[in-house]
């Protein structure tokens with residue numbers, strides 16, 4: 072029995088990418104858990120033949136996946152800077168002030184809303200992971216620790232109807248997409264603006280970013296498909312920006328579909344047309360993707376095998392979800408990577424799911440002097456190479472997917 076499309080309900084027949092069996096990518100293991108059973112689920116992305124939404128099936132409830140989420144946004148300096156600039160731009164463009172309300176969905180530890188607070192714009196965060204929401208409250212960002220959808224929006228709308236309703240890297244993580252977007256329609260003030268950022272499917276396909284597919288990431292959007300989803304809930308996407316973040320993201324701007332003050336911009340028209348020309352409403356475009364994923368696996372393994380055969384040692388840098396997809400899909404464990412390092416103290420002392428590669432603090436690189444440091448969050452490679460340039464002291468070299476796996480200089 073095939074699953075059904077989480078947007079339009081059509082039966083899903085077409086496999087977009089099959090990455091084999093994989094554990095939940097953000098489920099880092101404690102030393103004790105290393106000797107216990109670990110659930111693996113198929114990591115298989117489908118594309119809907121009716122609406123072209125690329126998507127995964129759900130195997131666990133969102134509670135199980137997200138309740139103690141280890142990701143704290145504040146640990147990436149480039150992401151903080153991205154957020155700060157976003158806040159400045161929104162205050163300017165939409166004239167937000169002390170009378171406005173800004174609501175963020177999946178507000179994490181309040182890293183973004185803190186910049187609105189500094190400018191005295193009232194904020195409300197919504198963050199289902201209770202431990203993360205608590206950190207946000209401690210820094211003075213009021214936060215509701217619940218899953219967002221239409222029922223919560225109806226409860227909040229009286230007190231907290233949003234002039235700006237934003238969600239960065241949440242739309243892809245929402246299991247009940249229709250309930251989520253319906254909730255945004257409810258919570259948005261007349262004349263209000265929605266902005267959301269999510270990885271752009273066009274970049275995933277063009278640069279073979281198969282490792283951005285993982286179980287917590289349910290949906291993969293083109294602009295055309297996102298527009299269709301919002302339109303079904305009485306919202307229009309009137310503007311869009313293409314951003315370099317997360318390997319290439321879209322920032323969409325939404326409004327009530329009857330909001331005459333927000334006409335479609337040239338950027339929105341142009342991107343929709345570019346996607347149409349590139350075949351994003353043709354199933355053949357999606358069918359062609361699967362073979363490139365298999366070839367990427369072979370070339371990654373060839374790269375790692377060559378280093379090991381020459382006697383080189385390899386350490387990882389970072390412990391992101393995309394690293395776990397790549398390592399598990401390719402079957403790479405401590406036979407290739409001795410360990411990985413991560414700045415996030417919540418991950419240090421743990422092991423990567425599936426591959427059981429240990430995670431240390433970055434200092435471990437200086438102590439062990441690996442020949443090659445494989446950067447797993449390839450989207451942050453420039454920043455990481457700059458911060459850890461000292462590996463050149465022992466002739467260490469960086470490697471990352473870019474988009475092929477290769478040594479970097």
Ligand SMILES: [Zn+2]
Nearest residue numbers: 076079119122
């Ligand atoms: Zn569909």
